[in-house]
Amino acid sequence: MRKYGYWLATGLLLVAFVVSGGLLVRYFLDGRQAMSSAAEARILAERVIGQSAGEPEREMSYSELFRELRELNPETVAWLVIPDSEVRYPVVRAADNEHYLKIGFDGKRNSHGAIFMDYRNQRPFEDFNTVVYGHNMRDKTMFGSLADIGPELARTGGQVLTVSESGALTWQVFSARIVNAETELDMYGLVYAPASLRRLNALIPQGRQGIGASDRILTLSTCASGGRKDYRYILQARLISSVPAAGEAPGGGAAAGEAADGGATAAAAGEAAGAAVVAGAAGIASGEAAAGEAPGGGAAPVDA
Secondary structure (H helix, E strand, C coil): CHHHHHHHHHHHHHHHHHHHHHHHHHHHHHHHHHHHHHHHHHHHHHHHHCCCCCCCCCCCCHHHHHHHHHHHCCCEEEEEECCCCCCEEEEECCCCCCHHHCECCCCCECCCCCCEECCCCCCCCCCCEEEEECCEECCCCECCCHHHHHHHHHHHCCEEEEEECCEEEEEEEEEEEEEECCCCHHHHCCCCCHHHHHHHHCCCCCCCCCCCCCCCEEEEEEECCCCCCCEEEEEEEEEEEEEECCCCCCCCCCCCCCECCCCCCHHHHHHHHHHHHHHHCCCCCCCCCCCCECCCCCCCCCCC
16 A cells, blocks of 8 residues: 555656646747747837937838738737837737737737737827736746836836837836736726826926826836736836827827927937937847746736
């Protein structure tokens, strides 16, 4: 009987080892696939955004870029970059906030999912608040590095850069923190609300311009580490400038080439925003990473 128990325990341990090893291999392969699926999109983005400081010689317009990106994935709505970080991804949008939790940019099942915009943001970056979600991956891909880089971005007023079919937008980070998705749902509200505006302004570091009813903000959201189901880590930024595509209306809250806070001339603001986009995209070529997902995911708080 003891011998039987010994072999049974050994067998169970062996099965557990094989299963856990298989899961690790799957996460590793999913991580490689997630990066690979975005690689072609990154190469396309280079042709518009450039890789070095200075005015890029564009090989295609924003409209042409997004036509090609939509050939890779017809639900592509934007390109998102946090300068000096590994956050450089295409942004997709589905009919709900569940689809891209386990589907990669290439449309294939993948535990890393994709970076996706809230389905309620029907006009990218034109609502009071645009919300973008991504998984909190242990390999630091997707939005796995937000908690690492967020505090410094908020302290220094770092930037997030987005490119859409209508042009390039520059956002200044004002807050990075953990929120309770059950009690702080107003942080995910897409439309202007006085109460939400008061809460947002309470987060603005001293000495920086506050947020007004006509401003636009960007919220990047991922799950908080530690398996806390109801909590999210969010990074929030305010639109400060826009560079519209030639012959198109700007996609942001500022006029063409004009700083949203009115503190610079149109020409200077346009030049600064363009240079920021270019500099932020430096080294945008594809990369690979080991895999592993933090507990939870990048789900919308009302759906996860």
